[in-house]
Amino acid sequence: MSAGTLAGSHWLLLDVPSAPDATWRLQEQFAGVQAEVLFDDTELHGLGEHSPLLLDLRRAGGLVSLCHLDPQAWPGLVLISSASAEQLLAHLRRMLTVTLGLHHKALLNYYNPHTASYFFDGCDPQELSCWLGPISQVRWFGGTWADRAIGSLGWQQLTNPGLPVTALENEHSLSDRQQCQLQQCLLERHAWRWSRAIGRDYHLLWKRFQEGMGLGFTEQALLDDWLWLRLQHPDARPVPKLEGRSPREYLDQLRRAWQGGPG
Structure with missing residues (x-):
């Protein structure tokens, strides 16, 4: 199913930590666009300058083109959702903090295109229905670190299976497969950084x-x-x-x- 056939508003969850200059470019080129700071109203609110920003693409038509023409300068997730801004924000904020095992809590930077390429691949249809919740479709330009090493990053797309599931919990537990995928992401990123550092x-x-x-x-x-x-x-x-x-x-x-x- 293509993005154009899905009902709902289009949003960009801009991964500011991956492209700090994007905040400056946003202010220079799209000063009128309202940016919701994802970390606001969460326990991460003190780290607002490192927070991703949720942008309503209906109010920034030029940004839609830039996301496709230069996706690495505007990294993040393109979302399609029929939910209100408040409902979407609440769900995205619930996704931020996860539980590992019985006693460990962690930030899930799912808004990073590399992390998304591993994390969502670790979800079965039921888990994906739960994690996407009010999001009909998510797209991003990315891939694995191995893909990046050989220059084969590309557009990824997932459509919500829409299975009947319970709503995402606060500090939702990650499955073993999801944890393995995220561990793989960290290890492969480390190997990629080594390869860059020593040629x-x-x-x-x-x-x-x-x-x-x-x-x-x-x-x-x-x-x-x-x-x-x-x-x-x-x-x-x-x-x-x-x-x-x-x-x-x-x-x-x-x-x-x-x-x-x-x-």
Whole structure:
């Protein structure tokens, strides 16, 4: 179903943290457009300068064109909804804070195009019906970090299945699959940043990341240390871990083995 066949108003949830200059451009080019600060009236209200902005595209026709012509300068989610502005804002604000497991709470930056590409892919039709709620359709220009590494970002589109579900709760719990998808997003972003920083192929670095995680180096500091070591010794083979050694001790064991020191 194309966006043009869906009834409802069009909105842009502008991902300000991904493009801080967008706020300035918005003020310069679309000064008359009312921008709703998503963090207002939430526990995140003190971080308003880092908040995404909800813009009514009916009042900014030129912005609609810019979103499509230069989507990376105006990142975020294009939403279609028949709900009132107040109803849509209330739902989007409920999506901000989620529960992980029994005792952990986190900010879900679903308005970021990369995060959206992982998070919504982790939803089954019932979950998607719940998370989208009054939103008929959501579109964004993005993809995975692997997609970005090879220059294959593109427009993504999801239509609300509209299944009968209960309304999204405050601090809604994430499913195991959703959590895995978000963890994958963080890991792949880390590998992408490494590839940019040292000028190495993303897929090679991701392969080395996976190898390190398979050896038990799951903490970021350890994973980074492993990667440095692995890049210095690309042809070395991991030696068996000595019994009782922690991941840090095992990494030191590998370093000594590959550098020719005593075990």
